[in-house]
Amino acid sequence: MDDDLPTDFQVIVVGTGMVESIVAAACSRIGKNVLHLDSSDHYGGLWASYNFDGLQKFIKEVNSDPKRQLQVYNLAEKWYIEKESAQDEKKEEGGEEKPEEAKAEPAKKIWSQANFSAEYRKFNIDMTPKLLFSRGPLVELLISSNIARYAEFRCVTRVLTWLNDRLMPVPCSRADVFATEAVGIVEKRQLMKMLTSIVGYNEEEMNNEFKDWNDKTFKEYLAHKGLTPNLIHYVLYAIAGGTNNMPCLEGVKECKKFLMSLGRYGNTPFLWPMYGSGELPQCFCRLCAVFGGVYCLNRPIDKVQTKTVDEGKTVVTIDSKSKTLNCDHLVIGINECPKDLISPEPAESSDISKAVFITNGSIMKSDKEPLTLLRFPPQSDDDHAVTVLEVGPATGSCPKGLFVVYFITNKVKDAESDLMGIAEKIFDMSGGDQTAESEKPKCLWSLFYNVKDTSAAVASVADCVHVCSGPDAGLDFDRAVEQAEQIFKKICPGEEFLPRAPDPEEIVFEDDVTHGPEFQREHDDEAEGDAPKE
Amino acid sequence: MHGRVKVRTTEEERARKEKERQEKLKIYKHAMQQIFHKRKEGELDKNLLELTGKVLSSNPDIYTLWNIRREILIILKKADESEEEMSQLYDAELQLTEYCLKINPKSYCAWHQREWVLTTRANPNWEKELSLCNMYLKFDERNFHTWDYRRFVVSQCKPPLKDEFDFTTDKLMDNFSNYSAWHYRSKMLVELYPDVEGGRPIEDSHHKHELKMVQSAAFTDPDDTSAWFYQRWLLGAVKTNIEVAVYTVSPLKTTVAFSKPVNQTYVASKIRLFINNDLVNGEWQSCSGNQYDVLWIFKHNTDVTDSLDVKMEYDNENGDVQKIPGVKQNGNTYVGKGEIDFQRKYSKPVIEELINQLDSCRQLLAMEPDNKWTLLTTTVFLHCIDAKQYHKEIIENLHTLKTIDSWRAGYYDDLITKWSLEDQLAIDYKSDSIDFKIKFDDKITSLPHLQYYSHCENVDLSNQNLSSNVLASLELLQNCKKLSLANNQLTTLQRFPNLNLEELNLTGNNDLDQEELEVFKKNCNYSVIF
Known part of the structure; x- marks a missing residue:
């Protein structure tokens, strides 16, 4: 099989993270000959989604491989439920003694570890959970490139905040402000006025209005505008996603970004990818493959060299499984990249603390299944805000009856100490009787971990080697999209970045176009196939 | 090169589209020709149903074709088609309208056709119609066609009104910029929660709740006018009675002014005029000649002379008999005034x-x-x-x-x-004067409540901002003798009413046409100053 793999490509992409995948798709789309490799057996690298089994495998691998702990460390997995379900045993013992009782009251399911294993395929747990702003660059790119047809999304249904020691919905859209009873009538006017004025500013007006606010915080600005403490909380922490120190202009820009994305798809400005964020790199890989990109997973690389050949042209050679591959440009994910290619060493940066929880109910009850963004304000002045995302069965993230909740923040000490305090505020972490009525949902399983922050742009030693950043702690994919476009522009100067891919009905199938039918077959193939072989 | 996909150029695409269009046009023209030919020959049959259906599925707004289909269905029913057969035909008709409404949800004729089928056929399924409305309002919550149709369906199947009321709440929570929903809500509100005890249109707690709700909307987005409209409606939802404003009995004329327009039956049955305790018989005529009017003229043969006892009885809306004595003015004129109060009365x-x-x-x-x-x-x-x-x-x-x-x-x-006139009226009505003069600084631009001054003999509307548009309403000054419109913005006298004046002052209306004035003066039997 290895022998079938051609050895010469225009572009070789190593790693299937978000940035790498976008670059691969963009190059392939304009006709570059692309080979896309990944050392592991799945797409996405640190951007991947795992089913429950895959996640267990990932934890095991990381814990047993010190090299991988350079990227992911402090993994702490914990169960809050029994190995086997007592309920199941009872059923076996009791036979059909109490079927009526069971029917009369569909009691809350009692989950056991065995249940999780049995339904492992229904989980899609993200390593890098992120949202898309409805009018953000990724949504626009997915639409303009026609890659959106490979993806499905759900609207985030609500934005919550932590105010006065409890969870509160944030009135962010016009309909929310109208409906909420949490703010007074005068506050409604103030809030709407502030939000509409921010949306209305163009670049010039913004600079004008805020010229005296350069060294002041957004919080000071909001207070200056006469907003009540409640409104300041909503705007600063929940809408701008900021902290007390957030500079004024940054706060305004973040607010504007949030507000501009309102009213396009749902009641909040956000979309969540069905089956997890890990789907998105795969969508770009599929486009790359449709346009002839060659895929090889499970294909680690051993050695990378740059060589100057005739006419001063530089080529990159890669040794992989006793084969030498040549290309004009190498695009490589930072985590796969040999150290000697990076120059200089990336500056020390704050790492990321993350946690995943599986619970037996939503953090805040709702009529329909909610999809929640909770921005947890910093608990003290030099603390960081925590982003909380709660997704339910409708997103394909977990079986019915469960919710998956992600926590993301900048690391201070370690993931568990950074995040446990907040987990205890919104979950019942005590284990125990799952059927007991309680305000907070029970936490059934948790995983804390730290990720090295590899999101800073990194220069390489050679012009023909392009290093892609890893995931950042931000809410959206915007930096990844921006970086991918920059890399593409370097490889293919003057070329269009991901022009619209045609729909099948726009394609001419004539006898003399030999590749047509093959394209058709590839397109119809819904499975996340490995590699389209030529 | 490998992986390159050949895509049609825009030019090719345009040519292809144009060809398709021509093809469609040909088919359409042919079908229409066939349809009109068949109809001319009187072949109103199932085949014609099929032909019209095909054309309508891509052109839902050709109402002629819907008319033809109704003709056919009526004929088929008369021609003894079986119940079952007819039922199938009606079902097919409903399916066709639904299909057409998917193409154009604002097609007047498709919605109308649906309404016709449901009122024509036996055992219509109204619940299905209601859920259809729900679906269409989910796609477009502001489609007034659907709201209109919903009101029709609801009038037929009579679901619990509370459900309908709650439905408007849901829709408004999604988007309160929705005139149809607010309007429908207002209709439900007075049906569901009238104030039975107090006789007000809306029960207190609900009136309060709605005021709060609409204020919330108005403060959320003041530039959205839908909420303001509903607020104005709510503020206007007070009990207002028809009152007698003023009556005048003079040797020339007897008039009665009301607070609101009333019709002849109302006046004749509620009003009784007594002179020296004798009931006066006569005939009521509206001042404007319209069916409803605020000023009514009583034609009777009783002589109005000095020292009479003039009295009016009015059976008011509270069920009481209100007695209004006439007070003698100069020249054997008797004026009786009702009580006036423009203040809206809320609970x-x-x-x-x-x-x-x-x-x-x-x-x-x-x-x-x-x-x-x-x-x-x-x-x-x-x-x-x-x-x-x-x-x-x-x-x-x-x-x-x-x-x-x-x-x-x-x-x-x-x-x-x-509002200034309302304020002045309260003072004017306390005196027995039969003069009317604007007593506030602002210049008036219109003549509201003029019937309240129908008894006045001297009306001074000089130095105001009145334009010729208001002239017609001067008709209410039936007892006026001296009228001054000096120094206003009159431009023509075309709509000046026929009044029994002694003097009309038009000086200072510099845009009036001299020629027109001359003609006007010639036709008047009173003195015109200009």
């Missing part, structure tokens, strides 16, 4: 809510004094709570509004005129 809880909301408005106004909506709402609240007490502030606010919202200055002028 105590609603007044409390209004005071509350006024307070919020004042807070906001302190923050943004130039906000038009806040100032206007404040002003309207003041007027609703106590027009008399706040009169000065109200007028000041309206003057401010004229400058900050100059596009609607005329509207504010009219409000100033109306």
Whole structure:
């Protein structure tokens, strides 16, 4: 099989993270000959989604491989439920003694570890959970490139905040402000006025209005505008996603970004990818493959060299499984990249603390299944805000009856100490009787971990080697999209970045176009196939 | 090269589309020809149903074809098609309209056809129609065709009104910028929650709740007018009675003015005129000749002379008999005045809510004094709570509004005129004077409530901002002898009514056409000064 793999490509992409995948798709789309490799057996690298089994495998691998702990460390997995379900045993013992009782009251399911294993395929747990702003660059790119047809999304249904020691919905859209009873009538006017004025500013007006606010915080600005403490909380922490120190202009820009994305798809400005964020790199890989990109997973690389050949042209050679591959440009994910290619060493940066929880109910009850963004304000002045995302069965993230909740923040000490305090505020972490009525949902399983922050742009030693950043702690994919476009522009100067891919009905199938039918077959193939072989 | 996909160029695409269009046009023309031919030959059969159906599925707005289909269905029914057969035909018709409404959800004729089928066929399934409405309103919550159709369906199947009311709540929570939903809500509100005890249109707690809801909408987005409309409607939802404003019995004429337009039956059955305790018989004629009017003229043969005892009885809306004595004026004229009160009468809880909301408005106004909506709402609240007490502030606010919202200055002028006149009327009605003169500084721009001055003999409307548009309403001055319109903005006298004046002053209306004036003067039997 290895022998079938051609050895010469225009572009070789190593790693299937978000940035790498976008670059691969963009190059392939304009006709570059692309080979896309990944050392592991799945797409996405640190951007991947795992089913429950895959996640267990990932934890095991990381814990047993010190090299991988350079990227992911402090993994702490914990169960809050029994190995086997007592309920199941009872059923076996009791036979059909109490079927009526069971029917009369569909009691809350009692989950056991065995249940999780049995339904492992229904989980899609993200390593890098992120949202898309409805009018953000990724949504626009997915639409303009026609890659959106490979993806499905759900609207985030609500934005919550932590105010006065409890969870509160944030009135962010016009309909929310109208409906909420949490703010007074005068506050409604103030809030709407502030939000509409921010949306209305163009670049010039913004600079004008805020010229005296350069060294002041957004919080000071909001207070200056006469907003009540409640409104300041909503705007600063929940809408701008900021902290007390957030500079004024940054706060305004973040607010504007949030507000501009309102009213396009749902009641909040956000979309969540069905089956997890890990789907998105795969969508770009599929486009790359449709346009002839060659895929090889499970294909680690051993050695990378740059060589100057005739006419001063530089080529990159890669040794992989006793084969030498040549290309004009190498695009490589930072985590796969040999150290000697990076120059200089990336500056020390704050790492990321993350946690995943599986619970037996939503953090805040709702009529329909909610999809929640909770921005947890910093608990003290030099603390960081925590982003909380709660997704339910409708997103394909977990079986019915469960919710998956992600926590993301900048690391201070370690993931568990950074995040446990907040987990205890919104979950019942005590284990125990799952059927007991309680305000907070029970936490059934948790995983804390730290990720090295590899999101800073990194220069390489050679012009023909392009290093892609890893995931950042931000809410959206915007930096990844921006970086991918920059890399593409370097490889293919003057070329269009991901022009619209045609729909099948726009394609001419004539006898003399030999590749047509093959394209058709590839397109119809819904499975996340490995590699389209030529 | 490998992986390259060949895509049609725009040029090819355009040519292909044009070819398709031509093809479609050919088919369409042929079908229409066939349809009209068949109809001319009287072949109203199932085949024609099929032909029209095909054309309609891509052109749902050709109402002629829907008409033809109704013709066919009526004929088929008469021609003894079996129940079952007809039922299938009606089902097919419904399917066709549904299909067409998917293409154009605002197709008048498709919605109408659906309505026709459901009222024509036996055992229509109304529940299905209601869920269809739900579906279409989910796609477009502001489609008034669907709301209209929903009202029709609801009138037929009569679901619980509370459900309908709650439905409007849901829709408004999604998007309160929805005239149809607010309107439908107002209809449900008076049906569901009338104030049975107090005789008011809406029960207190609900009136309060709606006021709160609409205020929330108005403050969330003041530039959305739908909420303001509903607020005005809510504020106007008070009990108002028909009252006798003033009556005049003179040797020439007997007139009665009412607070609201009434018809002849109402006047004849509720009003009795007594002269020296004898019931006067006669005939009622409206002043304008319209069926409903605020001023009625009583034609009778009783002589009106000196020293009479004139009295009017009015069976008012509270079921009481109101006795209004006539007071003698100069020249054997007797005038009787009813009690006037323009203050809107809300219940105590609603007044409390209004005071509350006024307070919020004042807070906001302190923050943004130039906000038009806040100032206007404040002003309207003041007027609703106590027009008399706040009169000065109200007028000041309206003057401010004229400058900050100059596009609607005329509207504010009219409000100033109306509310100032209401204020003046309260004072004027306390005296027995038969003179009417504007006693406030603002110049009036219109003539509201003029029937209240129908008894006046000397009417001085000089130095105002009246235009020729108001002339027709002067008809209400049936007992006027001296009328001054000096120094106004009159441009023509075309609509000047036929009045028994002695003197008309038109000086200072510089845009009046001299020639027209000459002709006018010639035709008058009274003196015209200009």
